[in-house]
Amino acid sequence: MLVALQLLARAGRLALVLSLAFLAAGLTMSGSVPSWAVPMLVVGLALSAGSGLAGERLRVSLEERAAEAGQDIIQRYAARASVAAIEAGDTGDLVSRLARHPGLAAKRLVSVAASKAACGAGMLMGIALMALFSWQAALLLLVTLPVMILFFVFVGGLTKAKADRQEESLARLAGAFADRVRCLPSILANHAVDKEGEALSGELEAYRRETAGLLRVAFLNSAVLDFFSSLSIAMLAIFLGLGHLGLADVPGFTGLALSQSLAILVLAPEIFQPLRRHAELYHQSAEGDVAVAALATLGLEEEQKSLRLPAEAIAARSLVLKQGIGMVDLDLPAKGLVAITGASGCGKTSLLRALSGVDQPRSGQVFKPEGDIAWAAADAWLPAGRLRDHLGPEADAILSALNLDQDPRLSDPAFSIDEGASALSGGQRLRLGIAFAAASDASVLYTDEPTAKLDEKSASAVRSFLAELAKDRLVIAATHDEELARRASLRIDMSVTNEVLA
Missing domain, CATH: 3.40.50.300 (P-loop containing nucleotide triphosphate hydrolases)
Structure with a gap:
């Protein structure tokens, strides 16, 4: 349902930008607009806004339910596991799971999964529409996609490694904080507040560095995606311009009406938009994978050993x-x-x-x-x-x-x-x-x-x-x-x- 609403919103946005392209071309060339353009603009705007709002509300609701399910897993583990088993575990890891894993897993299972499913279908919708005006232009964009996919694979492994290191750093920070809280009377009695504060600051700085490293990879991913998409759009604009000026005979770009050329140019960014949205969630995907794996195995060994x-x-x-x-x-x-x-x-x-x-x-x-x-x-x-x-x-x-x-x-x-x-x-x-x-x-x-x-x-x-x-x-x-x-x-x-x- 969530993916369907996102695709409906995508269809409405494509209809919106296409109608704007034909409206602009009509007003520029003849001072009049196609009779279907304004109704298509209204329908596209309503479909995009309505489906987008409904999808966002559904996403929030599903994430809340998924997060509650994650919390239930932890509560069932806490009720089933012995005190000795919990005490034997890493305090920081347990605190990290309680504080972060349900929310991260919910985003991974809802937002990231829906974005991944809608990404391919949304891009194909845009490419299919562009092919109606110029299959050569659509093919040009398709050629650039494998390069982006290869880069995604490379960044995915790097992001996973960074997310694992961030999770380990957070567990150390949470454990260090829990230990200081537990030993606070002894710390106060031995006048060691400043010393222990410095130790906590060191753990906090280590977590900040790991988080910054993960975000740098995410920003790099977005930057490279923007570079390739901008390069592809620039190539389309150059070929279309050469065709309109008669400076070169480029198949698929020569002899097009202004409305067709504008439609190709406004569709190009929309084709890359689902991929850009998925890239924005890439670091959440890596963090969510860690959380899902942790929740999936939480307490299984304890359950198998239960006496x-x-x-x-x-x-x-x-x-x-x-x-x-x-x-x-x-x-x-x-x-x-x-x-x-x-x-x-x-x-x-x-x-x-x-x-x-x-x-x-x-x-x-x-x-x-x-x-x-x-x-x-x-x-x-x-x-x-x-x-x-x-x-x-x-x-x-x-x-x-x-x-x-x-x-x-x-x-x-x-x-x-x-x-x-x-x-x-x-x-x-x-x-x-x-x-x-x-x-x-x-x-x-x-x-x-x-x-x-x-x-x-x-x-x-x-x-x-x-x-x-x-x-x-x-x-x-x-x-x-x-x-x-x-x-x-x-x-x-x-x-x-x-x-x-x-």
Whole structure:
């Protein structure tokens, strides 16, 4: 559809310039104009403007949809990949993909692809019209096209290399910036702001040089195209002039009416216009190829290596955790309280993270049912906003059950969690994470040390709440709390040959 609209706009423009040529010739030679010229001018103008506007709107809409599809690919990868896999990747490359690749890929798949498809057809339309007046003139322009195509091939390889180098430079710049932001407290504490600023400036300058290099190639491409097109048009003008003056008998250029000669001259630039438009997009094409390739392969390796397979209930087979700890095969119930216990360092949290999919095990398989999960820990992320909006109509009952209603701030109906929940203690964050899980549709709650950092009254409230919650969903807790472990329907003791105790 987009290509069709662009070709309609091209047809309207050709009709427009042809009518202008015949109008100018008629007014010059006889003072009158052909009866069809003015209607053709109006139709050509309307078709060019209307189809061009509709095509531009469609292009923008398609690019937005394509960019959203690219963002969905990244979001699906982020949801599927483990935290360890993301952390193991290059930060700058990930930032570059998030910030640039969806938009660049959208331009490549929409604007560049449509321009490429319309380029050949648009040029053939102009050449066919010119051949109606002089097939020799049309042949002259056709002869120059292979030279331009060869140059395009040469510039294409050069542009691709430049685009790859620009992408690598941007990834280094983004990674360097992300590293400085992450280490900002240390930088400030060591009075290293100026030094790190200079390092960032160096990366920024390197990116500027690579971008300038890519643009120079694009400008070179446009300049050479303009040179050949101008040379071709100049040759047509010379031959037509010699024919009209009678200074030379050039076949196809002698004996033409002024209207025919003007039609040839106004059609010549229009023949090269689609090629010129495509040349303007050439560097976007190279950048888009890099983005499309990156999005096409994003997460495929991770997906092939995925060990979190769908199942009716959570289970593990031949599991070896990251530390090299081997596990007995596990089959967990669809609901109930499961306690993972053992001494510090025995792998409780590692097993919890492997079962939840936060981390990848060294080997083995984890099977899990489809559905939402929740994670509650002292360092877990909490969404910003009004607390009661997150907890819904059961907010008061949930806060009371977790002994959070005793806190004056949390019991305030207007209380809102700040971005990052920095104003909350570890114990408050942990209990609020459990509260959010209770208010959600999550079928499984993973919680790490849910009673740590709590006084006995609050710890008792959490034990009772988790036991109640486990009546209609699965709760898996890594814990040192023996009282909580005694309430569990299933206990995985990591310190006794990873024994599973019913």
